[in-house]
Amino acid sequence: MAASVSYVVRLLRLLTVIAALGGAAALAAPGPASVAEGIYASAPPRLLQIRTLVADAGRQISIGSGFLVSADGxxxxxxHVVSQVALEPKTYRLEYVAADGSHGDVSLLGVDLPNDLxxxxxxxxxxxxxxxxxxxMEGGLPKGERLYSMGNPLDLGFTIIEGTYNGLVEHSYNDRxxxxxxxxxxMSGGPTVNGEGLVVGINVATRRGGQLVSFLVPARFAAALLQSAREHExxxxxxxxxxxxxxxxxxxxxxxxGEEGFRSTVLGPYRTPETIAPWFNCWANTNAGATPKPRANINSTNCSSDTGLFVASDLNTGAIQINHSYVKTVDLNQFQFATYLTQLSQPRLVGGGPYRKWYTPERCHEDFVSAAPAQDHPPLRVIWCAQAYREFExxxxxALIAVTQDHSSEALVSRLSLQAVGYDDAIALGRRFLEAVQITK
Structure with missing residues (x-):
């Protein structure tokens, strides 16, 4: 009996609160959950799982998501969901399974490689x-707007995910x-929509090591690809x-x-070139706290571009790196220090092992470069290595590596790495890079 009285009291209190908030109207007010429910209720006939199958075996090898954008299919x-079919159409084929249970074959009509579409x-x-x-599509979406992403994560079934719009990613060459x-x-390839169910972006990636940090391709690129497909039968x-x-x-x-150019920064007794392009992130590091105590001190700056481009599951390219290391001996003699610098300046191209099918063997050339005495350029030992793409003429x-030769106990090791670059562009950028290495003292 006491439990029944307590229940009645709690119920009366709840009804009092509801009345104060506007009664039934308060209960009926739509919240984020009801928006997501409404969006998802109409989505199944328009959502797809895209499967890549080994043609002869008829079994899937990878899965992604997709969505219909026209009444004619x-x-x-x-x-990256369909790249295997794009590159090897005789080995792989595509099929879809829709959220409403329908399924069938898929024909690949076109790609937008830079925007992964x-x-x-x-x-x-x-x-x-x-x-x-x-x-x-006009770039007018306000930051903080609630968005809803849909797809088939981990082949668990079609899902809707709620999140927020935070504008374009900073320091990125391609808009994300x-x-x-x-x-x-x-979920790759699925749509992300606003509260009205209109597409604002396409799911493309997530940041590993972070929480709820994901990326979308802006809708305007998908709309442009759709228009291009309509114009080319x-x-x-x-x-x-x-x-x-x-x-x-x-x-x-x-x-x-090249148009952004290089700026000069000081590292030890040297001036080093760093790009002013906004799509680079630069960090510093040191071995000062290393154990055991290092025999040479190294203070470095590393600048990496956010320009990676997916071509195939075993080929990501388009990255640019600029690295400078100021090295000063602690207890190495002159011969040991020279050996240490040689090890530190080894080329690091990616053409071996699993990448061999994409690249020709690397070829390297080494030489010494000296400037006129009146100039503030130290003599350099320069290593130039290049490897060509087999598929892309x-x-x-x-990789360009320069090691200063003006002192027997300290040196600057500078490195410029370029991927998917034309040879003339590489020569021009390499020359500007070497010219920017200078002495401050």
Whole structure:
């Protein structure tokens, strides 16, 4: 009896609070959960799981997500979801499984390599589809707006994830949206929509080592790819198209790097070149606290570009790195110090092992470069290494290493690494890089 009285008292208190908040209207007010529920309720006929299958075996080898963007069966997904079919169409094929249970074959029509997008055609007609948000395509989405991402994470079933829009990622060469939401493997290529169900971005990646740090491709790139597919009735030679897009993207990247130029920074008794391009992140490190105590002190700066480009599961390219290490002996003699510098200045290209199918063997050249005495340039031992891409004509990975030769107990080791670069661009940037190495004392 006492329990019943307590229950009645609690119920009366709850009804009093509800009345104060506006009674039934307060209970009926839609919240974020009801928005997500409404969006997801209409999504299943428009959502897809995209599967890559080994053609002869008929079994899937990878999965991703996608979404319909037209009534005649055109759909958007990520390029990396379908890359195996794009590069090896005789070995792999695509199929879809929709959230409403339908399934069938998929034809790959086109790709946007820099933005990691692809457009495909399904055997669907008069199907509901997603449309793009005009405000998002014009860059007018306010930070903090609630967004909803959909896809099939880890092949667990179609899911909706709530998060927020945080604008474009800073220090990134390719535009990416920072989305605070839990994207997981398998959701790549799915849509992220606003509260009205309009697409503002396409799921593309998540930051490992972080929490709820995910990335979207802005909707305008998917809309442009859709328009291009409509204008071209036949699919291009996709392998040739990938090569064309990679070459054009690399040319634009290195033109931009050259236009941004280098700034001079001080490291020990030297001046070193660092780029002023906004899509680099620079950090410093030192071995001062290392155990056991090092025999040479090394203070370094490392600048890495956010320009990586996925080409295949075993080929990510397009990165640029600038590294400078000021090295000063503690107890090494002159011969030992020279040996130590030689070890520190070894080239680090990626063309061996599993990458061998993509690259020719590297070729290196070493020489000494001296400036006129009146100039503030130290004599340098310069190592130049390059390897060509087997599949992509006139593109190279290049490593340029310069070691100062003006002192027997201290030196600067500078390194410039370029991926997917034209040879003339590499020569021009390398020359400017070496000219910017100077002495301050």
């Amino acid at each position: 055109l759909a958007i997904t990520n390029y 692809a457009i495909v055609r399904l055997d669907k007609h008069d199907a509901p589809f997603f449309t793009f948000d005009k405000t998002a 949206v920072h989305f605070s939401g839990a994207l997981n493997p398998g 036949t699919a291009p030679d996709l392998r040739a198209e990938i090569a064309r897009q990679l070459t054009a993207w690399g040319a634009a990247l290195y033109k931009s790097l 006139e593109l190279y990975d290049v």
